[in-house]
Structures are given as C-alpha cells and as structure tokens.
Amino acid sequence: MRQNRSSKTTQNNKSSKFKWLIAIVLSTLVLTIGGLVLTNNLFTNSASSKELLVLKAEAVSVQHWKVPAKQQSISSAPKDPPGPAAGKKVVYLTFDDGPSIHLKQFLEVLEKEKAPASFFFVGNEFANGDKETYQRMIDSGFVIGLHSYTHNPKKLYRKKDPTFISEMSRERDDFERISGIRTNLIRAPYGSTYLTNTQVEQTKQNGFRLVDWNIDSNDWRYSPGNSGAVYQNVLSQVNAYEGSNEPLVILFHERKNTLDALPRVIKMLRDKGYVFQAYHENETLHQNFKKDPNL
Known part of the structure; x- marks a missing residue:
C-alpha cells in the first residue's frame, strides 16, 4: 500500500511539473508574438516611432545598435585627421x-x-x-x-x-x-x-x-x-x-x-x-x- 501511494505521489508531481513547463512555454510564445506585432506596428504605422527608435539607437551606444547607413548623419570631415601626403x-x-x-x-x-x-x-x-x-x-x-x-x-x-x-x-x-x-x-x-x-x-x-x-x-x-x-x-x-x-x-x-x-x-x-x-x-x-x- 505504501509503495502504491508513493508511486501515485511521484506521478502527480511529474504531471504537475509538466503542466507548469507547458504553461511557461505558452506564455513565452504569447509574449514573443505580441512583441513582434507591436514592433511591426511601430515601424509600419508611425513615422514618429521610426524616428524615435533611430534616435535611441544613436544615443544608447552601449547597446551597439546600428543605424541604417541612409539614416546616419553625414559629416564632411573624416575621423582620422588628414594632411599633405608624405613625400608628395x-x-x-x-x-x-x-x-x-x-x-x-x-x-x-x-x-x-x-x-x-x-x-x-x-x-x-x-x-x-x-x-x-x-x-x-x-x-x-x-x-x-x-x-x-x-x-x-x-x-x-x-x-x-x-x-x-x-x-x-x-x-x-x-x-x-x-x-x-x-x-x-x-x-x-x-x-x-x-x-x-x-x-x-x-x-x-x-x-x-x-x-x-x-x-x-x-x-x-x-x-x-x-x-x-x-x-x-x-x-x-x-x-x-x-x-x-x-x-x-x-x-x-x-x-x-x-x-x-x-x-x-x-x-x-x-x-x-x-x-x-x-x-x-x-x-x-x-x-x-x-x-x-x-x-
């Protein structure tokens, strides 16, 4: 009798853990899909949202976000100081x-x-x-x-x-x-x-x-x-x-x-x-x- 009760308890614990695992997976999928939909709406329905995201990308350098080349600011000065070519x-x-x-x-x-x-x-x-x-x-x-x-x-x-x-x-x-x-x-x-x-x-x-x-x-x-x-x-x-x-x-x-x-x-x-x-x-x-x- 003790063995049967122990076996049933173990099975119930396994079933409970499995249900929790499924719940976590489903929640993650819902959040991911929701995030993708929200991001898509930001980029397709709002020009101001695009600009805001670009500004954030430029400002938060620690994230190493890359702004598309066509949106990068133009500068007339190269990063490395130029000078007269040596020997020329x-x-x-x-x-x-x-x-x-x-x-x-x-x-x-x-x-x-x-x-x-x-x-x-x-x-x-x-x-x-x-x-x-x-x-x-x-x-x-x-x-x-x-x-x-x-x-x-x-x-x-x-x-x-x-x-x-x-x-x-x-x-x-x-x-x-x-x-x-x-x-x-x-x-x-x-x-x-x-x-x-x-x-x-x-x-x-x-x-x-x-x-x-x-x-x-x-x-x-x-x-x-x-x-x-x-x-x-x-x-x-x-x-x-x-x-x-x-x-x-x-x-x-x-x-x-x-x-x-x-x-x-x-x-x-x-x-x-x-x-x-x-x-x-x-x-x-x-x-x-x-x-x-x-x-």
Whole structure:
C-alpha cells in the first residue's frame, strides 16, 4: 500500500511539473508574438516611432545598435585627421562664393580629372544648390565649407556689432538643416586679415576651422571668356614655388572663366608633379594669414 501511494505521489508531481513547463512555454510564445506585432506596428504605422527608435539607437551606444547607413548623419570631415601626403607635392583646390549655377559643371570636371576640392558656400546662394548635389559632393570626396551669409565686409567686419561669427553660426545651422551636413570649416570673405584678435578667438571658441590661401587666381578680375588670364595668373604663382615642397592652397571662385580654365590648370599642376587633396576641417595643415597654428 505504501509503495502504491508513493508511486501515485511521484506521478502527480511529474504531471504537475509538466503542466507548469507547458504553461511557461505558452506564455513565452504569447509574449514573443505580441512583441513582434507591436514592433511591426511601430515601424509600419508611425513615422514618429521610426524616428524615435533611430534616435535611441544613436544615443544608447552601449547597446551597439546600428543605424541604417541612409539614416546616419553625414559629416564632411573624416575621423582620422588628414594632411599633405608624405613625400608628395600637394595642392588644395578651393572654390568660393557658391553654390552657383556652374556648380555641377565644376563637379563634372573635377570628378573626371579625379581632383577632389573644397567649396565655400555663401548662405544667400543656397537656393542655387540642392540636397542631392551636396550629398553627391560628400560621397565623391569633396568638402563643403562656409563663407558667411552676406559676404558683405561692411557688416562682417564693422567696428560695432560685427556679424562675422553670427553669420557663420547661422549658416552652419541652416546648412545642416537643409542638407544633413554639418561643417565647421570656414573661409573669411576677403581673408582672415580683416579679423580682429577678438574675432579670431571667437572663431576658435565656436568650433570653427578657418583656412585662407597662398595662391590667388584673381579670377574675379577677368571678364567671361578670358580664361587664359586665369590660367596664366595661376601658372606664374605656381612657378614661384618651384623647388619648394610647400603645399599650395589655391583660391578660385565659381565663375565661368574659372570653369573654362580649370582643365588646363589641373593638367599644368599634374605635369609639375602635384597631387590633389581636399582641405578638411581637421586638416593638419594650418594655412591662414594670421599664422595661427590653432586656427
């Protein structure tokens, strides 16, 4: 009798444990299916939920969540600071006052020649460009910088309430809003010569990186159709650096005569042994009229 009772008790215990196991499995399945349905609804029925999840993914780095490439923010500066290629004669082509109606033509020439360059845009000219073109520039190895909103020295450098810093800050924010690209690279209209010591310090404090030039094409002086004068002016200045390994930073503008002269200029520089690089905001080369290694 004792053996029978013991046997029945054991069987009852086993049956009870089995029932609990089934209950746990079923509960897990229900929760999993419910979670999948909820997640699907979040991604298919709510755009704001998508954005929220992406923001969480970017913020909670400890989880190592990966944001799809198309949703990642774009930066015009590489993580590793670039600099003039060791043992090479390096030239940086830079173009001011865009985006202009000629921008895409400039890009076509530079892409064909495999010559990356840096462009400095004026805020009041943003309407001449578009987000797709800006994205194309970054993807192709070009760099986009800022060149103030008004390009007006009477406002930028006036003694009372100069607008240099405020215009650059506004332009940085507005360009990021319309393009998805945040850039800290700037060029002062007419050069940093006009900046006061206070403005130089404010430039640094606001996280900007400024670059001037050491060769001026003076292309703005020449009328359309006079591309030969642009070429000769650049050639004479490049020749002055003959025998020097000093990197060249050439100032151009988005003008038709510059566009026409560009293929000849690139060929001339290449024939002289120069390699082309784009000037980035974390460039190790500091080229500015203030000769400031921290600007």
